[in-house]
Amino acid sequence: MRTEHHPEHPWITTPVTADLLRGALDLEPTGRGLLPHRLPAWARAQYADGQLAMAESQPSGVRLAFRTRATAVELDTVPTKRVYVGAPPRPDGVYELLVDGRQVGRSSVAGGDTLTIDMATGTAEHREGPPGTVRFADLPGEAKDVEIWLPHNETTRLVALRTDAPVEPTPDPGRRxxxxxxxxxxxxxxxxxxxxxxxxxxxxxxxxxxxxxxxxxxxxxxxxxxxxxxxxxxxxxxxxxxxxxxxxxxxxxxxxxxxxxxxxxxxxxxxxxxxxxxxxxxxxxxxxxxxxxxxxxxxxxxxxxxxxxxxxxxxxxxxxxxxxxxxxxxxxxxxxxxxxxxxxxxxxxxxxxxxxxxxxxxxxxxxxxxxxxxxxxxxxxxxxxxxxxxxxxxxxxx
The missing domain is CATH 3.40.50.1110 (SGNH hydrolase)
Structure with missing residues (x-):
């Protein structure tokens, strides 16, 4: 895995690749980030159902997993926020940070795309918006296993992962x-x-x-x-x-x-x-x-x-x-x-x-x-x- 280090800035940018992700069956490169899918492309092609397309692209159980000494982690994403006509605003999706299996942080990403759904008429409108950033800081400086669990109910394009120390894929935990x-x-x-x-x-x-x-x-x-x-x-x-x-x-x-x-x-x-x-x-x-x-x-x-x-x-x-x-x-x-x-x-x-x-x-x-x-x-x-x-x-x- 290659990393990109900018000498004028402490951040190291690491491309998000399949060896850093768990829980997804397919990864779709888009012009606005990498989109994890929970069904493979051939399966998605067999029936163009909007509800299923929305659901399988929401990354329930999908998480980034890597080993690092980083004390700060940033992840740029393009979330898709759902708005239901006549209903109160939905809370932003939650990103959860686990260190060595223990949850140590929760945050959300503002901005992103908007999908407006009218339950009465069955129609939906999609509007593009800017990416946002979720940041976790003050992490222990020793080598540790880090997981970032993506929002289970919010379609999420992954744009960039930045850390203040190199990352490598987490070794296979050997679990079933x-x-x-x-x-x-x-x-x-x-x-x-x-x-x-x-x-x-x-x-x-x-x-x-x-x-x-x-x-x-x-x-x-x-x-x-x-x-x-x-x-x-x-x-x-x-x-x-x-x-x-x-x-x-x-x-x-x-x-x-x-x-x-x-x-x-x-x-x-x-x-x-x-x-x-x-x-x-x-x-x-x-x-x-x-x-x-x-x-x-x-x-x-x-x-x-x-x-x-x-x-x-x-x-x-x-x-x-x-x-x-x-x-x-x-x-x-x-x-x-x-x-x-x-x-x-x-x-x-x-x-x-x-x-x-x-x-x-x-x-x-x-x-x-x-x-x-x-x-x-x-x-x-x-x-x-x-x-x-x-x-x-x-x-x-x-």
Whole structure:
């Protein structure tokens, strides 16, 4: 790796390259910086969906990782800020700095591009803006492992990395790699920051390296996502299935069951013996027994808090419409059937991560998405059920 040192200035500029990034499946050079993607280019090309394009380019779980003696670090980026018509301003995305695995700094970047979204009309407008800089200073001067976790919910182009001492890629930590796919809940929804989404928290508690393919609105059993996961090296694999299929009203039971089998078949082509964990939906009262689609509740427009409502008819379940209850039952049957010849396939009922008692204590603020406290609870419970005493537990002596 080459570095550029300007004698008149103490900063060393290091190009951001793949060996400094973890958690991304693709890096796209643009005229305004390097854009990390969580789906490869061939997969993105198979369906031009604006929601998925936005979600997979938001770098949930993506982080820069390097070793350095630097006491100050600067990162220039072009963030994309989302503005929702009729809603209060969203907080800026959070960058978190970890030194030797411990969080020591949080900051944000002003400026950047703006994506204005009108939920009522389904339209969006993109405007370019200037880059900004996140800076962390007063770091210890000894050699250390540094990670900068990018905002989990803010598309981020990486322009320049500057330090006051040379950097080199962090040596391979030798930890197991956990590859996870899910919906906006796995993406991070309203978590407090990139290291406190429930998958990031669970990965930290489990001592594993995370690749998070949680896509807001995009956990739809897409075959290209299954193939991307098939082709991504991993020791542990999980897929959380359900809520997006209901709230988009995408398919009926007749299509759902073969699609789940096909998704799992594809995962097994690349990970034939890895522990594979299917996670059914957490509790979501509006869709437990009522099919989708779910839509923004017009009565919440202009109130400062967007809420969603289910618009299906519970009677339509007889015709194959999906609810979360239907999906949980079907997933349990699918896993039981396949586990007879796949002993490394397992199931977690999502209500064990967030159930009725949790909903009474920590209700979903917009009827769909967990808040920061709920992300922590889900992450801790997943770590307990999957890593501490479950299918992802490390082998003795490992």
């Amino acid at each position: 790699v956990w590859l996870h796919h899910g919906s906006s809940i796995s993406h991070g929804s309203d978590a407090a920051g990139p290291t406190s989404t429930w998958p990031a928290l669970a990965a930290s508690l489990g001592g594993v390296e995370l690749i998070n393919l949680g896509f807001g609105g995009g956990a739809l059993l897409d075959p290209f996502t299954a193939r991307a996961m098939r082709d991504t090296p991993a020791d542990l694999v999980s897929v959380k299935i359900g809520i997006n299929l209901v709230n988009t009203d995408l398919m009926r039971l007749r299509a759902f069951t073969p699609a789940v089998h096909g998704f799992l078949d594809t995962l097994r082509e690349g990970h034939p013996t890895a522990p594979l964990l299917v996670v059914s939906p957490i509790l979501c009262p509006i869709h437990e027994d009522t099919p989708g689609p779910s839509v923004p509740d017009p009565e919440s427009f202009g109130t400062g808090r967007l809420r969603f409502k289910a618009t299906g008819d519970p009677a339509e379940r007889a015709g194959g419409k999906l609810t979360l209850g239907v999906i949980r039952d079907e997933l349990a049957g699918i896993v039981a059937q396949r586990a007879a010849h796949d002993p490394n396939l397992h199931l977690i009922d999502g209500r064990d991560l967030y159930g009725e008692a949790d909903a009474a204590e920590l209700p979903l603020p917009d009827e769909l998405h967990p808040d920061a406290a709920t992300h922590r609870r889900i992450g801790e419970r997943f770590a307990e059920r999957a890593f501490a005493h479950g299918p992802f537990a490390a082998a003795p002596g490992a």
